[in-house]
Amino acid sequence: MKRSTLPYGLRRNRKAQIQMSETIAVLFIFFVLIFFGIIFYYKYQQVSFQEKQEELLGTRAIETTLKTLFLPELICSKGEAESEDNCVDMLKLRSLNETIKQYLDDYYFEIFSYARIYVQEVYPGNSTFILYDKQKPDATREEPTFFVVTLRDEIAGKGQELHKFGYLAVVVYS
Amino acid sequence: MKINKPNQRGQIQLTFSWIYIAIAGAVILLFFFSIVVKQKQVSEERLSVEVVRIMESILTGAGVSESTKNFIDASGLADYTLYFDCIDSVSEFGIQGRPARAQNAIDPLFAPKTMQGRQIIAWSLPYKLPFKVIDFLLITSSSNKYYLTGGDGVFVNEFLNATEGFNREYVTDLSEIDADSEFDVRIVDADGTHIPGKKVPGSLQDFDDLKVSAVVFTGSNQNTIDFYQKEGLEWKKLNKNPVRIISLGGERDAAKYAAIFAGDDKTYQCNMQKAFRRLEILSEVYGGSGIAELQVGGKLGELQEYYLSQGLSAHPDCLGNIQNYPDHLTESLAALKSRAAACQLEEEICLDLISTAGKIQDLNNNLRLNCIRLY
Numbered sequence: 001m002k003r004s005t006l007p008y009g010l011r012r013n014r015k016a017q018i019q020m021s022e023t024i025a026v027l028f029i030f031f032v033l034i035f036f037g038i039i040f041y042y043k044y045q046q047v048s049f050q051e052k053q054e055e056l057l058g059t060r061a062i063e064t065t066l067k068t069l070f071l072p073e074l075i076c077s078k079g080e081a082e083s084e085d086n087c088v089d090m091l092k093l094r095s096l097n098e099t100i101k102q103y104l105d106d107y108y109f110e111i112f113s114y115a116r117i118y119v120q121e122v123y124p125g126n127s128t129f130i131l132y133d134k135q136k137p138d139a140t141r142e143e144p145t146f147f148v149v150t151l152r153d154e155i156a157g158k159g160q161e162l163h164k165f166g167y168l169a170v171v172v173y174s
Numbered sequence: 175m176k177i178n179k180p181n182q183r184g185q186i187q188l189t190f191s192w193i194y195i196a197i198a199g200a201v202i203l204l205f206f207f208s209i210v211v212k213q214k215q216v217s218e219e220r221l222s223v224e225v226v227r228i229m230e231s232i233l234t235g236a237g238v239s240e241s242t243k244n245f246i247d248a249s250g251l252a253d254y255t256l257y258f259d260c261i262d263s264v265s266e267f268g269i270q271g272r273p274a275r276a277q278n279a280i281d282p283l284f285a286p287k288t289m290q291g292r293q294i295i296a297w298s299l300p301y302k303l304p305f306k307v308i309d310f311l312l313i314t315s316s317s318n319k320y321y322l323t324g325g326d327g328v329f330v331n332e333f334l335n336a337t338e339g340f341n342r343e344y345v346t347d348l349s350e351i352d353a354d355s356e357f358d359v360r361i362v363d364a365d366g367t368h369i370p371g372k373k374v375p376g377s378l379q380d381f382d383d384l385k386v387s388a389v390v391f392t393g394s395n396q397n398t399i400d401f402y403q404k405e406g407l408e409w410k411k412l413n414k415n416p417v418r419i420i421s422l423g424g425e426r427d428a429a430k431y432a433a434i435f436a437g438d439d440k441t442y443q444c445n446m447q448k449a450f451r452r453l454e455i456l457s458e459v460y461g462g463s464g465i466a467e468l469q470v471g472g473k474l475g476e477l478q479e480y481y482l483s484q485g486l487s488a489h490p491d492c493l494g495n496i497q498n499y500p501d502h503l504t505e506s507l508a509a510l511k512s513r514a515a516a517c518q519l520e521e522e523i524c525l526d527l528i529s530t531a532g533k534i535q536d537l538n539n540n541l542r543l544n545c546i547r548l549y
Contacts, residue, residue, distance in 0.1 A: 063234045070238040072306045072452075073459045077549045079542060082240055083306060091473040091546075092459055099458050099472070107455065110280050154546045155480040 054141070057174045061143040064115055065170045068131075069147060073099070076152045088119055088168070090153040093129050100132050108132060114139065114173040121151060121166040139173035146170075222272035225251060229267070230276045236296035237281050237311040241426075245339060246294040248315075258285040258313070258437060260444035263451070280452075282445035284312050287384070287437035290357050291315030295340060299428040301449050303421065303527060304535035305460065305549035308452045310428045310445075312435040314340065317357035320434070321345050325364025325396070333362075333434075336426055348375040361388040362434050365396065370411075374404050389433055392416060395423070401439040413439035420446065420524050422531055447518055453527075454514035460548060461507035466515075470497070470504050477546055492545035495537050503548060506533045 068074070069086065073096055076087035100108050114136035119129045151164040236244045255270040265283045268275030282301070293316035298309045314320075320342040322333055330344055345351060348368055353359045359378060363369045369388045378386050386404035391397075398416035402409040417439050421429035429446070436442035462471015470478050478496050481489045490498075497504045509530045517524035534548070541547045 059231060063231065066235065066238050070240070070309070072308060072456060075306075077306060079538065079547060079549070080302070083300075089473070091476045094476065095462065095472050096459060098463060099455065102458075102463060103455055107280075107451070155476065 053174060057141055057143045057172060060113070060174075061145045061170060061172045064112055064117070064172055065145045065147055065168070067111055068117055068168060068170055069149070074131075084152075086148070087150050087152055088166075090151050090164075091155065093119060093131075093151070097129065097131055104132070104134065109134060116169075116171045116173075118169050119149070119151070119166055120169060121164055123165045125164065136173040141174050142171050143174075144169060144171045219273060222254075222269045222274040225254070226268055226274045226276050229256075232294075233281075233283070233296060233311060233313070237283075237298050237309050239298060240300050240306075240309055242298050243339065244296045246296065247292070248294045249292045251294075252290070252292050254290070256289045258283065258287060258289070258441070260441040263444055263447045265441075265445060265448075280448060282308060282310050282432070282448045284310060284432040284436040284442065284445055286314060286318050286358055286360070286435070287441070288358065289313070289315045289318060291317035297431075299426060299431055301421070301428040301432075303449075303453055303531045304538065305456065307456055308449050310432050310449070312431060314435055315357070316341050319343070319353055319356040319359050320362060321348070321351055321353075321359065322362045322364060323348060323368050324366070325391070329364055329396070332425060333364075336431070348372075351375050351377050353377060353381075358385045359387075360434070361386075363388060363390040366390045366392040366400075369402055369409055370400070372409065374407050374409060378404065379407055387438070389436075391430075391433075397423070399433045399439075399442075401436075401442070403438070417442065418525055420450075420527055422528065422535060443521070446524075450514050450517045450524065450527075454511055454518070457507055457511035457514060461504070461511065465504070465508050466511050468504055468508055474503055474507060474548060477548070480546075489545060491543075492541065495540050495545065501533055501537065503534065503537050506530055506537060510534060 070083075072083075074088050074092060076084040076089045078084065112132050112134070114134050115132060116130070116135070117132040119131065121127045121129075147168045147170075149166055149168050151166050153162045153164060156162040232244070232246055236242065251269075256267060257270045258267045259265065260283070264277050264279045265281075266275050266277045267283070267285070270288065295314050295316070297312040297314075299312060301307045301310050318341060320337070320340065322330060322342060322344045323346065334342070334344060341356075348361065351359075351361075354377070359381065361369065369390045374386065381404065383404045383406070388402040388409060390400045390402060392400060393416070397419045399413075399419060400416055401412040403412055404410070417433070419427070419429045419433065421427050432445070433442055436445065458465060458472060460472050461474045462469065464471060465474075474496065478493070481493045481496065486493065495503060510527065513523055513526045513530055517527060538548050
């Protein structure tokens with residue numbers, strides 16, 4: 001067996017250098033793996049956060065539509081009897097925008113948040129009544145919801161109630 | 175001696191290696207253990223946030239649809255205690271001991287201070303003064319027991335019929351109460367003869383003070399309320415002055431039922447303030463933004479314009495009820511708006527809302543015959 005001609009001290013140094021390179025390589029691979037893990041986790045979190053946001057926006061759209069459909073400021077009533085579902089009182093609707101604008105920031109924003117709500121008459125006319133409009137400055141998404149309603153106009157039918165048709169549109173922003 | 179030296183060094187190195195491995199292992203274990211603990215905390219917080227969010231959605235759905243009762247299975251929440259509070263017209267609910275909570279400054283929500291149970295009951299009742307103002311959401315659970323006592327047969331029957339499916343019972347005398355398995359007990363004394371000046375019933379004496387309360391209807395028409403809380407063997411009255419029910423009465427009176435389900439006088443009045451705020455806004459929807467200064471607008475303005483366009487003689491009665499008769503809608507709506515605004519500042523003024531709302535109701539009934547109604 002051929003013995004190394006290098007002195008004992010130098011031989012030990014070379015062994016230590018190899019061991020150190022090995023440790024550095026292991027550490028490098030370890031950090032690469034950690035780095036990939038972090039990227040994977042970050043991407044996963046990003047996707048699930050977006051999904052959650054979409055889900056919340058959808059829920060908010062439905063909730064806002066529900067609240068608008070049953071709004072006492074809008075719904076048709078008949079004295080002491082229960083309110084008529086999916087019916088909008090045109091006499092209230094025509095001037096409601098003014099009242100909502102007046103109380104938008106200190107009351108109605110709490111109900112509707114960032115949204116645009118309007119009633120579109122489809123038959124016989126095609127008038128649009130904007131009820132609420134509060135745009136989000138940096139909105140990235142919007143979710144529109146539509147609901148068919150009857151529009152009761154008590155002064156348009158010459159002594160009789162006139163029922164028109166239309167839809168309620170609720171667009172929420174996030 | 176020279177031969178032994180490397181061996182000793184090896185032994186020391188080996189010992190150090192093992193100590194190093196043990197420390198490194200412990201650090202790694204500690205690291206993972208802390209991650210597990212942190213994740214557990216995070217997931218518990220997430221769960222409470224999710225629960226509060228779902229509760230909010232359920233309550234929104236239950237609150238908007240008029241006169242509906244929802245029996246919600248909440249067996250997953252049976253171990254949690256839900257709390258409800260209301261301060262400065264903002265109600266709050268959440269899970270006790272958890273940071274997640276939901277606040278609401280719009281919808282009146284009447285519920286016990288704390289609640290636990292496998293079933294949550296949400297009941298929405300329309301509050302009318304005289305037109306519909308808002309839906310009151312009454313919340314209770316299957317573990318909250320209501321004992322109704324006293325009163326005439328009319329209210330007893332109405333209450334029992336209206337609360338079908340609730341954990342409630344009619345007792346002729348409080349000694350009949352047997353509430354061992356209940357989480358929370360509320361006694362409803364419909365005529366004020368069973369609670370004031372009396373001792374806490376024997377079967378409730380071992381209960382925690384905060385878990386036993388009573389609501390007592392007093393006054394000539396049972397239109398005032400007193401709230402009581404158990405304090406040892408005695409009843410402690412919570413409100414200084416009797417709380418007046420601000421409503422026009424009748425069946426399924428939302429303001430009266432709200433008192434039965436409200437935690438105490440403060441949360442009751444706090445939530446009622448939300449209704450008065452909405453009433454102020456709604457009187458503008460019906461009468462226009464200048465109605466307080468008798469400048470007609472809104473729905474009433476549309477009606478006035480319509481009848482004026484038909485000629486003064488065409489519908490004298492309609493215009494009379496709107497603006498010409500001694501009692502007319504313009505003046506009454508103006509009074510309603512002013513009083514609803516003032517009532518939010520001073521509670522005594524709220525009482526005037528009843529007579530004003532009564533006038534509007536009469537005028538609306540007059541319109542029903544030949545004219546278009548206001549509401």
